Amino acid sequence: MTAFTLxxxxxxxxxxxGICFREQDYANLTRKLxxxxxxxxxxxxxxxxxxxxxxxxxxxxGMSWWTRAMPSQxxxxxxxxxxxTVRESYFFRDRNQMKLLxxxxxxxxxxxxxxxxxxxxxxxxxxxxxxxxEEPYSLAILLLELLDLSQWDVLILGTxxxxxxxxxxxxxxxxxxxxxxxxLALREKYFQPHPxxxxxxxxVQQLVKFQHNNLLGDPFPVAGxxxxxMDVILCRNVFIxxxxxxxxxxxxxxxxxxxxxxxxxxxxxxxxxxxxxxLRPRSFPESVVYQRSDLPLSAISPASLxxxxxxxxxxxxxxxxxxxxxxxLNPSSAAGxxxxxxxxxxxxxxxxxxxxxxxxxxxxxxxxxRTPVQSVPTAARxxxxxxxxxxxxxxxxxxxxxxxxxxxxxxxxxxxxxxAGSGSPPPLQDAKARKQRQDYEGMVTGLQAFLINPxxxxxxxxxxxxxxxxxxxxLGQIQEAQQTCQxxxxxxxxxxxxxxxxxxxxxxxxxxxxxxxxxKRVIYLDPEAVMAYFNLGLIYEQENSVERARKVQTTTWxxxxxxxxxxxxxxxxxxxxxxxxxxxxxxx
Numbered sequence: 001m002t003a004f005t006l007x008x009x010x011x012x013x014x015x016x017x018g019i020c021f022r023e024q025d026y027a028n029l030t031r032k033l034x035x036x037x038x039x040x041x042x043x044x045x046x047x048x049x050x051x052x053x054x055x056x057x058x059x060x061x062g063m064s065w066w067t068r069a070m071p072s073q074x075x076x077x078x079x080x081x082x083x084x085t086v087r088e089s090y091f092f093r094d095r096n097q098m099k100l101l102x103x104x105x106x107x108x109x110x111x112x113x114x115x116x117x118x119x120x121x122x123x124x125x126x127x128x129x130x131x132x133x134e135e136p137y138s139l140a141i142l143l144l145e146l147l148d149l150s151q152w153d154v155l156i157l158g159t160x161x162x163x164x165x166x167x168x169x170x171x172x173x174x175x176x177x178x179x180x181x182x183x184l185a186l187r188e189k190y191f192q193p194h195p196x197x198x199x200x201x202x203x204v205q206q207l208v209k210f211q212h213n214n215l216l217g218d219p220f221p222v223a224g225x226x227x228x229x230m231d232v233i234l235c236r237n238v239f240i241x242x243x244x245x246x247x248x249x250x251x252x253x254x255x256x257x258x259x260x261x262x263x264x265x266x267x268x269x270x271x272x273x274x275x276x277x278x279l280r281p282r283s284f285p286e287s288v289v290y291q292r293s294d295l296p297l298s299a300i301s302p303a304s305l306x307x308x309x310x311x312x313x314x315x316x317x318x319x320x321x322x323x324x325x326x327x328x329l330n331p332s333s334a335a336g337x338x339x340x341x342x343x344x345x346x347x348x349x350x351x352x353x354x355x356x357x358x359x360x361x362x363x364x365x366x367x368x369x370r371t372p373v374q375s376v377p378t379a380a381r382x383x384x385x386x387x388x389x390x391x392x393x394x395x396x397x398x399x400x401x402x403x404x405x406x407x408x409x410x411x412x413x414x415x416x417x418x419x420a421g422s423g424s425p426p427p428l429q430d431a432k433a434r435k436q437r438q439d440y441e442g443m444v445t446g447l448q449a450f451l452i453n454p455x456x457x458x459x460x461x462x463x464x465x466x467x468x469x470x471x472x473x474x475l476g477q478i479q480e481a482q483q484t485c486q487x488x489x490x491x492x493x494x495x496x497x498x499x500x501x502x503x504x505x506x507x508x509x510x511x512x513x514x515x516x517x518x519x520k521r522v523i524y525l526d527p528e529a530v531m532a533y534f535n536l537g538l539i540y541e542q543e544n545s546v547e548r549a550r551k552v553q554t555t556t557w558x559x560x561x562x563x564x565x566x567x568x569x570x571x572x573x574x575x576x577x578x579x580x581x582x583x584x585x586x587x588x
């Protein structure tokens with residue numbers, strides 16, 4: 001590129017869409033620009049960038065080469081946006097936020113909504129940046145479980161800048177990957193099997209309206225349209241891709257679009273450091289939300305929200321009682337099977353931190369006399385910390401503390417306790433005993449023999465593959481470990497444990513990009529995976545991506561501060577939520 005430098009075209013895209021690019025994103029952006037340039041039959045990326053900028057193309061060497069009809073400038077912008085946007089979502093993502101909507105925010109809005117003399121009272125929810133539609137459809141299912149909708153005039157609006165995503169959302173067909181945090185009973189209730197996955201029930205589909213929207217470029221609110229008078233706006237995991245200026249502009253428009261008693265819900269800590277205008281933070285055990293604060297309602301305390309909600313007088317429940325509805329919509333609120341806890345990346349204890357580490361360096365590991373961990377062999381790197389002493393790859397869960405399969409405040413059962421199940425077949429019991437003794441070669445030999453004729457029991461088959469991958473990784477058999485992980489993912493494509501192990505292996509072999517991908521997948525699967533956020537922040541620090549590191553560390557702090565102080569977040573090193581919070585507070 002000559003006339004149009006990459007920073008210049010990146011700024012142009014940011015001005016148009018709000019999407020921000022870092023230097024490390026430029027290689028990928030270049031590939032996307034080249035892809036669109038070739039699709040139009042242009043001779044250079046410069047010509048393509050000029051077309052995006054002013055709608056013209058400088059034709060050098062005559063016109064004989066230009067045989068294809070050019071789209072309109074607006075249509076080409078849309079094609080580029082469809083190519084560069086991230087399309088990742090799933091049903092009931094961040095279960096604690098969904099629980100907060102169900103038990104507090106929506107009941108509060110409904111109770112304070114006066115009934116009109118004619119017609120029905122309105123309830124208006126907007127999923128801004130809805131991607132392929134899982135979030136607005138989740139809202140529809142939540143309301144169907146919570147309310148008798150015949151008594152309400154409900155609008156659930158889903159908007160996105162990507163037309164490809166909206167087309168998929170309108171079709172209402174989803175793969176099994178979209179249900180990785182979804183209650184199976186609800187899937188059976190609101191979806192039908194389809195050759196391409198699952199088709200959403202028409203009664204859910206008709207509750208949701210989809211439309212194209214550029215949060216930065218399009219004007220809103222517009223009185224009398226769908227984009228006005230909202231009770232709740234969900235804009236989660238969108239602002240992380242925006243420039244700071246774009247976030248502030250969109251926030252101003254959100255304030256004007258909310259009803260005076262309305263709420264904005266974002267991803268964890270996405271608004272840290274931003275101008276909140278007329279939005280006031282409201283902190284709940286489940287999440288922080290933001291309420292429009294220009295009316296007396298803004299003076300209420302979080303404890304009072306929904307405290308006098310009476311379903312019998314305001315809105316009769318559609319079917320389930322409050323308790324049963326909460327259990328069905330939030331699987332984490334019910335008792336679930338425990339899963340092994342990883343030996344997550346090490347972090348310093350509070351007592352080891354006399355002063356914060358220098359910017360851009362990883363925190364030093366505290367002195368330790370522990371026995372060697374079951375870790376991927378590695379040489380020391382950087383300033384120490386996570387990579388120096390090795391990342392344990394015992395039974396793993398980067399979440400450390402997580403709502404996955406248990407309440408948000410509890411640690412997953414793990415380590416030797418989780419391995420001690422007497423119901424395992426002898427080969428698995430032998431492998432676990434060998435793991436305790438760090439006899440990884442014996443583990444590999446025994447498990448490979450066991451897997452020649454895999455057990456019929458799927459959970460035992462999966463457990464054997466996980467143990468084998470851990471042993472292979474600890475022996476430095478990296479390719480074998482990665483292949484075993486892929487075999488395990490065929491049995492359970494939503495395994496936090498496997499993605500955590502893949503992240504650890506990637507980081508220990510120097511593949512930081514791969515480690516980030518797998519850690520983000522862990523976070524997608526478990527939005528409260530404390531140690532996954534923590535390790536991701538450390539990688540950003542190592543890359544000197546200070547702003548991203550700070551955002552992720554702020555999210556980690558926001559999650560960990562809600563845990564009981566003595567909650568163990570690192571079973572191997574017996575480090576607590578208090579330790580991690582103290583460490584993060586010194587950094588932030």
